[in-house]
Amino acid sequence: VRRGADGGVDSIHLDVMDGRFVDNLTMGPVVAAAVRGHADLPFHAHLMISRPLRYADRFADAGSDLIIFHVEAEDDPGAVIDAIRGSGRQPGLALNPETPASAVEPFLERIELLLVMTVNPGWGGQSFMHEVLPKLSALHGEIVRRGLSLPIGVDGGISRETIGSAHAAGGEVLVVGSALYRHAGPLRPVVDSLRQAALVPARG
Numbered sequence: 033v034r035r036g037a038d039g040g041v042d043s044i045h046l047d048v049m050d051g052r053f054v055d056n057l058t059m060g061p062v063v064a065a066a067v068r069g070h071a072d073l074p075f076h077a078h079l080m081i082s083r084p085l086r087y088a089d090r091f092a093d094a095g096s097d098l099i100i101f102h103v104e105a106e107d108d109p110g111a112v113i114d115a116i117r118g119s120g121r122q123p124g125l126a127l128n129p130e131t132p133a134s135a136v137e138p139f140l141e142r143i144e145l146l147l148v149m150t151v152n153p154g155w156g157g158q159s160f161m162h163e164v165l166p167k168l169s170a171l172h173g174e175i176v177r178r179g180l181s182l183p184i185g186v187d188g189g190i191s192r193e194t195i196g197s198a199h200a201a202g203g204e205v206l207v208v209g210s211a212l213y214r215h216a217g218p219l220r221p222v223v224d225s226l227r228q229a230a231l232v233p234a235r236g
Contacts (some may be wrong), residue, residue: 212226
């Protein structure tokens, strides 16, 4: 967290996995709370969990500014959005690569971030799924058509080679994990390089 903040990132994205919605098991609200004080940046809790309604308050109490949950989760999306807002935090909604855009379209006016997954959630270091780009573009077009100021995040396989395509298709909040933290030493040159690459759509 400190390396990312010192490197000039815009926010901290915490991947929360429950071993049920996805196979992997990562951090919970206790860890999120423990790292919250180490950066004066927005913290995004990405809940890749089956029952986000049970944990909205806990991640709010842990200091998460934006709480993102999956439309594929077991709980009613509208109820989760209401719970997150009721906790005083901002709601975000994510969708997996195989999930159609129509699954999230009813909620676009009610959220603060739409997160489009470009890998199947659960593990870091996966390859970017270029076949998701048409859906990303379509969702961006729908947001523009409705006149919303809703940013789209793109999460999965973002690197210097793919960040341009993600940005060109409508991605604004570009989540970088392995392509950032695999570098030793100060991260600011890597962050600067990624920002430059985002403005140049990848070829091929």
